[in-house]
Amino acid sequence: MSLAPVLSLRSAELTLGGRVLWSGLDLDVLPGEFVAVLGSNGSGKTSLLNAVLGQHPLSAGEGRFLGEPLRRGDRRIGYIPQHRLPDDTVMLRGRDLVGLGVDGHRWGPGLPSRERAKQIDELLDAVGASHYARVPVTRLSGGEQQRLRIGQALATDPQLLLCDEPLSSLDLHAQRVVTDLIDKHRRERGFGVLFVTHDVNPILDRVDRVLYLANHEFRIGTPDEVLRSEVLSELYRSPVDVIRAAGRVIIVGAPDEHHTHDHHAVAP
Amino acid sequence: MNDWWSALFDFSDYGELLALLQNSILAGAVLGIVGGLVGVFVMSRDLAFAVHGISELSFAGAAAALLFGIGVVEGAIVGSIVAAAIIGLLGVRARERNSITAVLMPFGLGLGILCLSLYTGRASNKFGLLTGQIVAIDDPRLGALAIVSAIVVIGLLVIWRPLAFASADPEVAAARGVPVRGLSLGFMLLLGLAVAASVQIVGALLVLSILVTPAAAALRISSSPIVVPILSTVFAVVSLVGGILLALGASVPISPYVTTISFLIYVVCRLAGRRAAKRARMVRA
Secondary structure, three states, rough: OOOOOOOOEEEEEEEEEEEEEEEEEEEOOOOOOOOEEEEOOOHHHHHHHHHHHHOOOOOEEEEEOEEOOOOOOOOOOOEOOOOOOOOOOOOOOOOHHHHHHOOOOOOOOOOOHHHHHHHHHHHHHOOOHHHHHHOOOOHHHHHHHHHHHHHHHHHOOOOEEEEEOOOOOOHHHHHHHHHHHHHHHHHHHHOOOEEEOOHHHHOOOOOEEEEEEEEEEEEEEOHHHOOHHHHHHHHHOOEEEEEEEEEEEEOOOOOOOOOOOOOOOOOO | OHHHHHHHOOOOOOHHHHHHHHHHHHHHHHHHHHHHHHHHHHHHHOOOOHHHHHHHHHHHHHHHHOOOOOOOHHHHHHHHHHHHHHHHHHHOOOHHHHEEEEEEEHHHHHHHHHHHHHHHOHHHHHHHHHHHHOOOOOOHHHHHHHHHHHHHHHHHHHHHHHHHHHHHHHHHHOOOOOOOOHHHHHHHHHHHHHHHHHHHHHHHHHHHHHHOOOHHHHHHHOOOOOOOHHHHHHHHHHHHHHHHHHHOOOOOOHHHHHHHHHHHHHHHHHHHHHHHHHHHHHOOO
């Protein structure tokens, strides 16, 4: 492909509290590409997103977004966090959550305007959330909230979408709906996706490539190239079994980083 | 029984009293606006307990100022700002914030009591700082109150949108370049000023009735970011001005009237909110 990457990391290294999470990372995310970030707890998946967001500077190497050095608060990067139910003291309805994505970063009280309302309506429509636009977010299900999150992230027309475990604590149907929505919009709008998840299965048939972080190292490739017993055993330097059954991938024996207990990361 | 009633409600010479206490009514209205608007963020940032802590330190500052013969308003502001800054800087997470507040609060109260017991001036000044007063608002004091309130309201309007973002959705706000930490500190300072202003009228012990109850009531019946602040402000103004009007001829302090009105508004909103939620569930199902 001759497309210029939206995100490009070269020999990137990240340390957290004096500990190297990963180093020598070379990664290009192309426009419209869906890259899953996998790895055990503590392998630095979320920290990778924080680094791209400019919240956690790289300790070595270089990172560029659209050719410019990574910096804080670039709104051409969209961000979707893990679904977490806000408590009911928050004044926020569905459309307000999306509205925060439109102009929540601007100063001033933000008086309502027809133009703004129209933009929010379009975003709600794009994620199929129009019918609960006026329902308080506290009364929405996790899947409904994540749809709104996608609409919120689309508000600034992102070139890159960062997702941090957006499917966790969602039921299977909602996982599918949210994945489909992200997949649809990255194809239509051509933004790259960096998708952190502990379970690759809900997105397995949608991802182009997988970045697997473990042991301060990494492997990048298509799911078939990376999610194999020999590749992961080498990466972890201990025997790991990758079992493929009924279109699902189950990784057995992958240890958590810096945890003494024997943890089997078995995908549900 | 009749004595009690006339102590609580006495509307004789009402017109003359009204003219005399014009300042108090104005002060109540101004404070209501401040309390109603600030309260919205006190609720969405889960700062109710911190408000209580700040108000005790504000009381300590005012009491110290009374003892040393300096301005009570200035003393209250200094105490408030110090407390708000400490809580804002050290208590980023809710759990830490609560423990820091719990540590500061009795210290402030103790300090205030010490200053008041050493103070030999008018006793009503003492009691007023804790439970509120309406008679003591002269023109310069009203002016000070108006200036402090203007700073709070204008400051709040400037940071309104990013503060709402950071309060409702801190992770995404940070990812979008909203200065979450700076806004948090900025809001604490505005909150400190609002508390200092409120302590003057309702007293340190009852500040929550202006800075929390009206917003909590509004959030019971709406989630709209436009309706909630408006309702909250209306509730706070009604509580304060209504309380002052009822208390005019009475021989007890103003605070029980204010707190009772704001409590009743909350109860009504809670009941109304429950019915609305039930209806919404039926519509969606």
